[in-house]
Amino acid sequence: MFPSRYWREIPQRYRLEAAKCTGCGKVSFPPRSKCPKCGGVEFDEARLPEKGVVKTFTIIRVAPSQFVEQAPYAVGIVELEGGVKITAQIVDCPLEDIKIGQKVRIEFRRLQEDGCSGVICYGYKCVPAL
Amino acid sequence: MRDVAVIGVGLSEWGELWKRSLREIFVDAASAAIADAGVDRIDSMYVGCMSGGLFVGQEHLASLLSDYLGVASIPACRVESACASGGVAFRQGYIEVASGMNDVVLVGGVEKMTDVGGDGATYALATAADQEYEVYHGVTFPGLYAMMANEHMSRFGTTREQLAHVAVKNHRHGAMNPKAQYPFEVTVEGVLKSVLVADPLRILDCSPITDGAAAAVLCPLDMAKKLSKKPIVRVVGSGHSTDSIALHDREDLTELAATKRAAEKAYKMAEVGPAEISFAEVHDCFTIAEICVIEALGLVERGKGGTAAESGLTALGGRIPVNTSGGLKSKGHPVGCTGIAQIVELTEQLRGESGKRQVKGAKRGLAQNMGGTGGSTTVHILEVE
Ligand SMILES: [Zn+2]
Numbered sequence: 027m028f029p030s031r032y033w034r035e036i037p038q039r040y041r042l043e044a045a046k047c048t049g050c051g052k053v054s055f056p057p058r059s060k061c062p063k064c065g066g067v068e069f070d071e072a073r074l075p076e077k078g079v080v081k082t083f084t085i086i087r088v089a090p091s092q093f094v095e096q097a098p099y100a101v102g103i104v105e106l107e108g109g110v111k112i113t114a115q116i117v118d119c120p121l122e123d124i125k126i127g128q129k130v131r132i133e134f135r136r137l138q139e140d141g142c143s144g145v146i147c148y149g150y151k152c153v154p155a156l
Numbered sequence: 157m158r159d160v161a162v163i164g165v166g167l168s169e170w171g172e173l174w175k176r177s178l179r180e181i182f183v184d185a186a187s188a189a190i191a192d193a194g195v196d197r198i199d200s201m202y203v204g205c206m207s208g209g210l211f212v213g214q215e216h217l218a219s220l221l222s223d224y225l226g227v228a229s230i231p232a233c234r235v236e237s238a239c240a241s242g243g244v245a246f247r248q249g250y251i252e253v254a255s256g257m258n259d260v261v262l263v264g265g266v267e268k269m270t271d272v273g274g275d276g277a278t279y280a281l282a283t284a285a286d287q288e289y290e291v292y293h294g295v296t297f298p299g300l301y302a303m304m305a306n307e308h309m310s311r312f313g314t315t316r317e318q319l320a321h322v323a324v325k326n327h328r329h330g331a332m333n334p335k336a337q338y339p340f341e342v343t344v345e346g347v348l349k350s351v352l353v354a355d356p357l358r359i360l361d362c363s364p365i366t367d368g369a370a371a372a373v374l375c376p377l378d379m380a381k382k383l384s385k386k387p388i389v390r391v392v393g394s395g396h397s398t399d400s401i402a403l404h405d406r407e408d409l410t411e412l413a414a415t416k417r418a419a420e421k422a423y424k425m426a427e428v429g430p431a432e433i434s435f436a437e438v439h440d441c442f443t444i445a446e447i448c449v450i451e452a453l454g455l456v457e458r459g460k461g462g463t464a465a466e467s468g469l470t471a472l473g474g475r476i477p478v479n480t481s482g483g484l485k486s487k488g489h490p491v492g493c494t495g496i497a498q499i500v501e502l503t504e505q506l507r508g509e510s511g512k513r514q515v516k517g518a519k520r521g522l523a524q525n526m527g528g529t530g531g532s533t534t535v536h537i538l539e540v541e
Contacts, residue, residue, distance in 0.1 A: 056288075081307065087351075087355070090275070090291075099294060101295045113402070126306065138294065
C-alpha cells in the first residue's frame with residue numbers, strides 16, 4: 027500500500043466523513059463531486075451514523091496475504107441508519123453467531139499490516155450492538 | 157448501420173500453460189480465427205485483456221500483439237473492463253464494422269494468469285473491485301459473490317445444493333468439450349465436501365485460474381455471404397451497461413442491474429425476447445453468478461434461478477441450455493478472454509459444429525459477459541441465417 031494512497035482516505039477511515047447532497051439529501055460515502063442520485067454538486071459535511079444492520083456477510087477462509095493471519099474472519103455489507111451501505115469486517119463475536127439482520131455498530135480498529143511498505147492500516151470495523 | 161457477421165473463430169490451448177507466453181497463445185487463437193474465416197487481411201483489431209500488467213508485467217498489448225501476429229501497421233487497441241474485457245472488445249469491433257469504418261476486424265481476448273501464483277492472482281483479480289472501500293477491508297472476489305449467495309439464499313430460499321447443481325451441470329457439459337481445462341464431471345456431494353473458500357462458496361463453486369486466448373473475425377454480412385462456405389452467423393443484438401463498482405452501493409445486491417439493462421437493449425435490437433433464445437453462454441465465475449444472471453436475462457423468473465440447474469431446465473436437452481461449453485467453471489476462465497470464448501461457443505453451436513454437446517436446432521444464441529461483481533456487462537445475440 028503506497029502511503030499517499032492510504033493517507034488520502036484517512037478522513038473516511040478514521041472520522042467517517044461523508045457528504046450530504048444539499049439538493050436531494052442523499053448521503054455519499056466516500057464523498058463525491060457529483061451526487062449519484064440527482065447530479066447536484068453542492069454538499070454539506072456529514073458523518074456516517076455508527077449503527078446499522080447486517081444485510082449480508084461471508085466468512086473469508088482463503089485470505090489475501092495481508093489478512094492471512096486473521097483468517098477465518100467475517101466480512102459483511104452493513105446498512106447504516108439513513109441507508110448508506112458499507113463493506114466492513116464483523117468482529118468481536120463467534121463467526122457462527124453472525125446473522126443477516128443482526129444489529130451492529132462501527133468501531134475504530136487496526137485493519138491490516140502491509141509487509142512491503144510497513145504501513146499499519148486502520149479503519150472501521152463492525153461489532154455486535156445490543 | 158451495416159449488418160455484421162462472425163465469419164471466423166478460434167481458441168488457443170487452455171489451461172496452466174507454463175511453457176507458453178501471452179503473445180504465443182494470442183497468436184495461436186488469432187491465426188485459428190483468421191484461417192477459419194478464410195480472409196487474407198485484417199483491417200483493425202481489438203483485444204480484451206484484464207491485466208497484462210499485473211499478470212505478466214506487460215502493457216501496450218496493441219503493439220505487441222499486432223507485431224507478433226504479423227499485422228503491425230493496422231490500428232489496434234487493448235480493451236479493459238475487468239472480466240468483461242472480451243465482451244467489450246467484441247462490441248467495439250462490432251461497432252467498427254457496423255459503422256462502415258472498416259470491413260475485416262479481428263476481436264480477441266487473452267489472459268496469462270499462472271505466472272504470478274495464487275496470491276498474485278487474487279491481488280490482480282481484486283483490482284476489479286473497489287480497492288479502497290471493499291478490498292481494503294479484506295474481502296476477496298469469492299467473498300463478494302459469497303455475500304450475493306447469502307442474500308439470494310436468505311431472500312429467495314435458494315439452497316446450498318442448488319448452487320452445487322450449477323457446477324455439476326457445467327462440468328457435465330465441459331466433459332464433452334475437448335478444449336475445457338477441467339473436462340471431468342463432479343457430483344453434488346463432491347462440491348459440498350470441497351474446501352470452503354468464502355462461506356457458503358466452496359472451491360468447486362469457483363471458476364479456475366486459466367491461461368488462454370480466443371479470437372473472432374467480424375465482417376459485413378454481404379461480404380460474409382460471398383466469402384464463406386459455412387453457415388452465416390449474424391450479430392443481431394448488442395447491449396452494454398455499467399453499474400457501481402462497489403457491490404454495497406447497489407440498491408439490490410443480487411439483481412445485476414447492468415446485465416438486465418444490457419439484455420433489454422440486445423433483445424430490443426434483435427427484436428426477440430428471452431423465450432426465443434435457443435441457448436446461452438453466461439458468466440458463471442461462481443455458481444451463484446449463473447443463478448443471478450439467468451434471472452437478470454429473463455430466462456427464468458426473479459428468485460427462481462436456484463432450481464434451474466437442478467431441474468434440468470438449463471442443461472443440454474432442457475428448455476434453455478446454459479453454458480454448453482462447460483462455462484467458466486469447467487472450460488476455464490482466462491478473465492479478459494472469456495467474453496470472446498463465449499462468442500466462439502455460440503458460433504460453433506450455430507454452425508452445428510459442437511459435436512457431443514451440440515444443441516439440436518440451435519438458431520439463436522446469447523452471450524453474457526460481466527466484470528467485477530457486475531459493474532460492467534455486455535450481452536450479445538447471434539443468429540444463424
Ligand atoms: Zn442529490
